[in-house]
Amino acid sequence: MSAPLPILLGGLLLLAGTAHADELRNRASAIFQPIPEQVTEVRGKTINRDQAVLGHKLWFDPRLSRSHIISCNTCHNLSIGGSDNVTTSIGHGWQKGPRNSPTVLNAVFNSAQFWDGRAKDLQEQAKGPVQASVEMNNTPDRVEATLKSIPEYVAEFKKAFPKDKDPVTFDNMAYALEAFEVSLTTPNSPFDRFLKGDDKALDAQQKEGLALFMDAGCIACHNGVNVGGQGYFPFGVIKKPGADILPEGDKGRFAVTNTAADEYVFRAAPLRNIALTPPYFHSGEVWDLEEAVAIMGDSQLGRQLKDNEVKAITAFLHSLTGDQPQVAYPVLPASTATTPKPE
């Protein structure tokens, strides 16, 4: 007995769909990788649990700032996508920083840190905001004096860096922060589940968006495990966006390399969890993800993306939101009489 036509057709469509999904997955897998379930080493060194435990406390400790009210988490807030969701961060004295705060989530997978890649890794990065006058406005000496004034911290640094004679250092603070930060990854996004074989993890529009993301050339800059975060590219390859979005005064990587070719060059934004971290671009001037996609099409690809194309790519970008880190809010050791006072 032969199957009724609708079932047959349904079966054929299903087969076609699977074939299409497999093809899409194969193409995508050559360009992207899923977020690993766990990061166990950093720069070839196995992560020491005591360092990560210490880093977890330091991450939330407002005493790393001169005012004692700004912590790493203030601008890289783990409850809202590892960023602060304001145009540019507000720091010491309510000063506005020059650029939008990049997310800490999956930052370990970026080839370098900051919008201009001026820090080669998270340890080096961590030292920046602590000292920046518009951010935490502290000094290495003052941070060390603060940490050394708190016996529980001294004990934890000793435990985390057992080979060091004088373990309570600014460098070790930064290393402990890095050891914590490498745990801030977001595996299991719909896109990653699709990459791993689950055809249903993406809906039709997201699959269309993924195909378009690859076909239109977005992948020239946004590829790899972080869908970006690897290379440096001019903002405005084809057409410079307006000064509202690309302020003239911020020449990006030029400030790092002092090379004319690096004017208005930035690290390609990693797009993991991008739906959680508006506003967009280094200027933080665009709140709407669809608008950001359209601007990218125009400025980087010289292509006026159609409305349905923008929507499909945006739908795909939403599939990059993974499981957010589940983190305890730590109880911090108390200050003592010798702890430098907030200023």
Place this chain on the structure above:
Amino acid sequence: MSAPLPILLGGLLLLAGTAHADELRNRASAIFQPIPEQVTEVRGKTINRDQAVLGHKLWFDPRLSRSHIISCNTCHNLSIGGSDNVTTSIGHGWQKGPRNSPTVLNAVFNSAQFWDGRAKDLQEQAKGPVQASVEMNNTPDRVEATLKSIPEYVAEFKKAFPKDKDPVTFDNMAYALEAFEVSLTTPNSPFDRFLKGDDKALDAQQKEGLALFMDAGCIACHNGVNVGGQGYFPFGVIKKPGADILPEGDKGRFAVTNTAADEYVFRAAPLRNIALTPPYFHSGEVWDLEEAVAIMGDSQLGRQLKDNEVKAITAFLHSLTGDQPQVAYPVLPASTATTPKPE
């Protein structure tokens, strides 16, 4: 065979110590009560778990502030004793508030909230800082618009307040915050373990301090479960402290009652976890707990406490530090296109 003399004497001393501890405990138990293990109701209403879960998110949500960078937890930081450990809080635009931030820990046990008791309960209290221009600088309308723009919050409010037609209200926000805050208690302090029968929970100096705290008259204001937080008393019953500590412009409860007798009257500070929450007094001008104790002796009791007395009372106050709440750092629902932007 009779016991050797040293053992006999040791036994007698132990008995004497136990008798003394029992007497001290009996006296103390008439004045103080231990922090309960759990608070299950507030103002006669059983706490609804959905309200507490919602309140936990709201507590950490910086979008309750106009700037989107200040949350309840900014000034009542659960990692450092439920306060901010700065002289007076820094709020919107880096403005300094008029008074030192009181801890949220065990605040449910205070008879009223704020230094001047102007809010009768935590629900009423929660509405203050959200609206204060020097704190979160928001408005009820803007908060409601923010919460209503986030579908997950709308669903959580519906679940938490199932009988309400329009559950996403400023009042319900405050009630949910209260439902969370009542969980922020610190049972199991050495003092509470002593009250419950553990003689060894306090050392000799702490016991001496406790006896002195009762004998010298500190308990006239600092009594009950929170060792304070119940009544209103003039700061400077006997002798007004200097204007650095008691600024002339802040007349305390007078602003609430407009009664001359309430000039420079404040709610007696609850002393639970006081060792964790410097600086002290409503002005936040005293960082050292021993100094604060000496000032209290002088201004409230007209007594120049001796150095060893100050040290003993301070040692007792350290025994009021209980188990700090273990709280997860929540993942918050994402903003949408209609969420009011930070200002």
